[in-house]
Amino acid sequence: MPSLLAFCVLFLLPELAFSITRHYTFNVKSHNVTRLCNTKSIISVNGKFPGPQIVAREGDQVLVKVVNYVPNNITIHWHGIRQLRSGWSDGPGYITQCPIQTGQTYTYNFTITGQRGTLLWHAHISWLRATLYGPIIIFPRLNETYPFEKPYEEVPIIFGEWWNVDPEAVINQSLQTGAAPNVSDAYTMNGLPGPLYNCSSKDTFELKVKPGKTYMLRLINAALNDELFFGIANHTVHCHRNRRHLCQTLRHRHNSNPPFAFNYTGPPPNNTMVSKGTKAVVLPFNASVEVILQDTRFGNFDPNNDPAKFNLVDPIERNTVGVPSGGWVAFRFLADNPGVWFMHCHFDVHTSWGLRMAWIVLDGPQPNQKLPPPPSDLPKC
Structure with missing residues (x-):
């Protein structure tokens, strides 16, 4: 009888049968680190730059224990992870959590639901993600495959930026003076x-390949x-694009508008x-x-005519x-x-200047539609 019961449970919950809990320590x-003939101290995870991979399968639970040994406050964001009812693990500093202070730890706990592919983890406080970042690799469930031929090899490639000075000093100087930060x-x-850079002939990423083989490059922009x-x-x-999601059932809702409207394509207003x-x-x-995200100078969004051009078939x-320069983007x-949930420009200089806001999504009526209480180890300010 116990064996029959176990079989029934696995049959009724097949999504749990091949899911595991994966533990990481950061x-x-x-x-x-020496780059461009310049040696400086950087903040990293486990002494690696870029940081270690998070590897999981769709349906897995991921636990990442972050231990802060540096003087800076630290948070980690799991960029692209949907965080269903696990918003306490999203990571933006002072939005969903207080930072992890020196000598403290916090365990991020989330389950990967309905996602597969390549994502990114990075620090989410000030400009620390200049060196605190790494890849998230999500494979399909066991016995499932990608909708394309299996490649000979998979290679993560992460693009980034390097400063010879401390990036924290760069943004702090910019905020104090009001000038744009140094590039x-x-x-x-x-x-x-x-x-192509000075003193960098040996500091070059090389990928040795075999003729006739197919390679899957997991490209991540961490700049x-x-x-x-x-x-x-x-x-x-x-290019194998992100999974699609049908949106025909979404209703139009215009809940909020700029408090002061002006002609984005005309001369800049004085105030x-x-x-x-x-x-x-x-x-x-x-x-x-x-x-609607509206940039300036060219191409105002037309609320009367442009919605008819939206792609509601396979968005x-x-x-x-990316919001095109002088144009606009619509999303639902x-x-x-x-x-x-923190929404912001992913150019950190713009976020530092205030191009950011938050959505507060209220609980639903059902128990599985409510945000659970905060975990006991959630950092305090």
Whole structure:
């Protein structure tokens, strides 16, 4: 009878049959790194730059114990992980958690639900993600495959930026003076600048390949303040996009507008009525939300005519989207995950200047639609 019962449980819950709990420990410490003939101390995880991989399968529970050995406050964000009812593990400093202070620990606890592919983890406080970052690799469930031929080899490639000085000093000086921060000294690939930079002929990422074989490159842009583009000379690259998500059922909702409207494509106004403060929008559970991100100078969004051009057949699902210079972007989402969610520009200089806000999604009526209480080890301010 016990064997029959166990069989029935596994039959009824097949998604649990091949899911496991994966444990990681992130020791955040300082160590010296030399790039561009310049040696400096950087903050990294487990002495690695870039940091270690998080590897899991769809459906797995992931526990990451972060131990802070440096003087800086630390938080880690799991960029792209949906964090269903686990908002306490999302990571933005002073949004979903107080930072992990020196000598303290915090265990991030989340389950990977309905996701597979390549994501990114990084520090989410000040500019510490300049060196605190690494890949998240999510494989399909056991006995499931990708919708393409299995590659001969899979290789994560992370783009980044390198400063010869402390990036924290760069942004602090910018905020004090009001001037734009100094740009980085080099772009990197897996932490290495490459042969085009001074003293870097040996600091070059190399991938040895075999003719006729197919390689899957897991590309991640971890640069702080730049869009970076990738190509391979004399080779064809096929891009396997993020999973799609149908959105035909979403309703139009325009809950919020700028308090002071002006012509974005006309001459810049003398006063855009910018004010300091904490900006958050409260959403009822399961609200359907449409957001327009409008840049300046060219191409105002037309609320009467442009929605007819929206792709509601096979829209791509994204965690980050580029707003074209002088244009606009429209996106929609269903507020079905209670908690506080940070929305911001992923150019850290813009976030530092205040291009950020938060969504507060209220609990739903059912027990599985409510945010659980905070964990006992959640850091305190």
